[in-house]
Amino acid sequence: MTTAAIDNARLENFVMRTIGDLTAAYTGLMVSIGDKLGLYKTMAGAGPLGAKELAARSGCAERYVREWLNAQAAGHYIGYHALSDTYELSPEHALVLADEASPFFIPPAWNVPAAMWFDEDKALHAFRTGEGVAWGDHHERLACGVAAFYRNGYKASLVAEWLPALEGVQQLLEAGVDVADIGCGHGHSTLFMAEAFPSSRFHGFDTHAESIQQARGNAAKAGAADRVNFNTARAADYPNKQYSLICFFDTLHDLGDPVAAAKHAAEVLAPGGTIMLVEPFANDKIEDNLNPVGQLYYTGSCLICCAHAISEGGKLVLGAQAGQARLAEVFRKAGFTHFRRAAETPFNLIFEVRR
Template sequence: MTATTQEFVTKVVMDAAGMVAIRLCAIGNHLGIFKNLSAEGPATSEQLAARMGLNERYVREWIYGMSAAGYLEFDKLTRKAALPLALVPVLVDEGGPAYQGGLFKMFTGLMQPFNELVTAFQKGGGITYETYDPMFWEGLEANSCVRYRNLLVSQWLPEMPDVKARLEQGGSFADFGCGAGRSTVELAKAFPKARFFGFDLFEPNIAKAKANAREAGVEDRIEFRVHDISKGVPEKFDIVATFDLIHDMADPKGGLRALRRAVKDDGIYVLMDVACENDPADNHGPMAVFKYGASLHFCMTTSLAQNGMGLGTVGLPEMKVKEFCMEAGFKTVRRLPIEHPLNVLYEIRP
């Protein structure tokens, strides 16, 4: 074996270890073990199992695995496992800026339809939304919640002073492809005079969005509705937004034409999509692996399931945003000066 081959063997083993660590994290997250360790302190496998009503043998193996992966500290004398303090914001504090629990759920849900995906490679087509375990949607929502709760109002909106002013004055805001409504709810909390609307074609997401609005006490100012943009738009709004929608759409060009019709002539369209390079071959590093994985397992695949364009997660770089928006009848596209590993935002005007 050459030295380079040996290096690749090591790389494969390291990558597999990472995959296993995420799987063990998904179990810890799902069962609430991280939360328990954080709230009730270090424990032996017997104590932890008793505290949580779990099978001790499984808990013991999980503790050793998570310790080997560097997620737990194991004390050989007391036989107790502890969650390092620095990991609490990452694994326990839901909605906080460092929280990664959404990833565990998202990938667990994404990776379940394996045979369907392999069949799509062979025969074309794709996977429908309904096929995914609800855990995927929960993970997506948890991830989105982190971004919108910590960045949307405090860091991204100040880069769009006209949008902010319209919302302060009580304008209308429509969030298309709103998912579980986390972006809409955060904005409604911050702008009490404005009127908010959220549309999504997947009914379970709208049900969740309504529940989230109720929980945040803003349900009287948001109307969430099941609606497919490809069927047209309900009315015109001062501000229209899409957060991670366009690259997922079956017909992104038709969607943008509909969005143009949804924006008043003096209104603004806020487009958030995935940060990527104009040439797909120029997307490198761990974030690119993550994005191509998400694309194959969901974004491209669900679009192809609808006989769609299948742009994929990294299929809407700045060059295409400009081209598609001009074709749809918009006049200006301004990329906001925001650095984020996953997303870019554009302020687009008719």
């Protein structure tokens, strides 16, 4: 123990901060339960509801519902009206908690920390040995949580904002070209593009067989199986179809050898083709990422992104907070000469890359 003088005010502030973080973890479980039981959807647009009424409408037990409501009210996720002993979900909070089509919908994201906790023993082993943990070796809730977390954000921005920010790409897609989506996961990003550009052909690749199976099912449901195909392949060995657009959606930093992936992209890219690189938002300096978004991404990077990159050999472990300068260097080493930040959001950086 340190013998330095203790600043009691500083100690108290930090204790309360840790209690706040602990409370957030508890709240995440409450959000997941509220989502899966349809409690938020029942409250959305319904105005003030008592615990008994909400329980009846949702088919749940009143005593549990009341305690859940109080937990949510204490966290200001829902409002409480003391005079009428009722609870209300505001329209703004409904966009975050009840509307599955909203770009702000967050409940499925709590599957990710749930998987992290489930895999704690694997993380401890990795820390002690330096070994990696492959994406497919995590609990199944990880893939589902990540896919759901990114899905609505991509749906809101990919076709409407990101693709138009790339010079000439939208016109090529409208005319009809081949497109590769590397690390496609459940295929949401691939299918959003396929729906918007029916003249083009889309090819999704991922090393995770279970995700590819899910992507094929999503393509069948969307009626796009004739223009979209999904196959297992690594980022450095997928087939050469001279793609006019190659996409890396929050994937490059997960790879064990991102330079090799960039070199392969250069080999299979059609003349005049473009790479769209989407990466987690990060500044180049660590001190500029010390904020809630950085905290979220560094944590995920530690337990998921770096772990997977190491499992693939770890020649260059970028991590989820790589920043523009390091990403540009990857493509420079692969022979690309054009690297431009085309767009950004609070959570993502979007780059246009060309030879």
